Amino acid sequence: MMGAATNGQACRRGSGKLRAIVLGSALLLASAITLPPLTSPAVAQSVYTAVLVNDVPISNYDISARSALLRLQGASSSQAASRAEDELIDEALQRAEARRLGISVTQAELDQALQTIASRSGLSVSQLGQALGQRGVDLATLRDSIEAQILWDQVIRARFQATVRVDEQDVLAALDSRSSDEGGSELTTTEYTLREVVFIVPEGSGANTREQRRREATAFRSRFESCAAGISAARQLNGVVVQAESRRFSSDLSPELDEMLQETPVGRLTPPEDDTEGVVMFAVCNKRDVRSDAEARRDVESELRNEEGRLLSRGYLRDLRASATILRPNN
Template sequence: MTAKRWMLAGLAILVAATVSGGPLAAQTAIKVIVNNKPITTYDINQRASLLRLTGSRGGAKQATEELIDEVLKMQEAERAGIRVTKADVDEAYGQLASRVKLTPARLTQALNQSGVKADTMRQRIQAEIAWGQLLRARFQSEVRISESDVIAALRKQEDKSSDTSMEYRIQPIIFVVPAKTGASGKNQRRRDVDTFRSRFSSCNEAQTLASEFREVVVMPMVTRLETEVPAPLKEALDKTAVGKVTTAQDTSKGLEVYAVCDKREIASNAAARMEVEDELRNKEGEQMSRRYMRELRSRAIIDYR
């Protein structure tokens, strides 16, 4: 579960909301104590008002249980040494404001006009950030998606199984640049790359052409789907015609280019697989989140007044 889940749905209502009456009275009667941490009537009323703005109808009961969960999240985060800074919360608050087309100041004003203090929203953001970090630290290595689960999910989305993907057959070529090479030497290597690219016409002749330059390593040709290459490289490959070479990229080894030996669009469910795997991973993460919270609640001392 992440802060984004509740940041989005329903908050657009906030822009147009006009709730009559002034701010809620600052009632301070203690309603629940969670491991010696009090939750007051004021806290519950504020959270209930926020929930209404975001489309929830659970009222005081839902607000109370959500606040109990947040206390446990923050206490567990503190035990784990996780600290959410004011800057972290400010950034998330700003992102939330931009999603409803407001500045942070205007979001605060809109909340106040609806009887909700900005601190109520900020506390919720802080707890969700801390919880997200806890979940990643504890469960990231445990999330496993089986091939059978992926296949079963794909069968439910047969309309996506016929998607196409771009397949590239490429040949990495490295113009070695020693670490201590000066500016003039680096400039010369760039000129070598430019000459190589202008004369290159076929991957079959890559090794022969490279032999005319010093310290050039021609790697074996490889075949990659678009989902298997970094976005910047995919963009460069898409811009480069077959039989040509991409522009040079600085790497730890020197100047690296890719000869495009072939590229073609093929029937592939790679994109659909990635989407399905993400969905399954999110579901697994949500289940782990619920188990973790049940564990924290089972250990906690929760005193309802």
């Protein structure tokens, strides 16, 4: 039962792999899409290949469309064109590398990313497309950019996940720095000393048997007033198993279990709950507040891993650029 609670907590801490991508895009777009439409008229232009990346063409239209998206995201007009060309060259290399590794993005993943961006802006995907269109940006341009980001994220995971290492000294140094920035504040957690008491319900038993065991557990709970005497008494009961003493921190438990343990006085049992083995209660033999940097440590390790991943990503992309053939036919 304790393991299941801990696993549930870990699952809730997990943030989908698209979160960083869609959040960044959403924050950039959220304020911009409410601006009034551009007043300059659309100018027809002939479409031609501006850049060849390993024989993959990037047209002047592609660059113009990406420039418009970058301007919407805050880039100046003077920066947008050169940044757009660089981004599209990088993405051509990233897409080729993803194909080489057999990595692809599903339509569902793209739809999910766009839906998240739209919802963070208070819009539907259709409304987001209309808002972008009013600013001279096609929704397909945003979709292409998001697709490339998701692909590259998966490439980096496949390529470096097993090799990213976080040095212990770097973690300690970052924790010390964080404590200093926060004025020396300490994180505390509750340490519980527990004994699990299980009223066994044999496999295949009916509902009546389980209900009878629950009544027995409830009656025993009312008599349980200390771990010293209560655990010894529990061991004398038929069909009752007392697990070895364990210590758990509140930060490692599900919120529901932590709240239940907080509400149970020391020396008493938690309310009975059904489990696969029978009816389970926890004897709270001790609880104390202790200094804990477990949460801060997890955050620091995640930040350091992300930074290491960014460094590896930049180096990887530099290598791809160095070996690529990049031509500008009209230059």
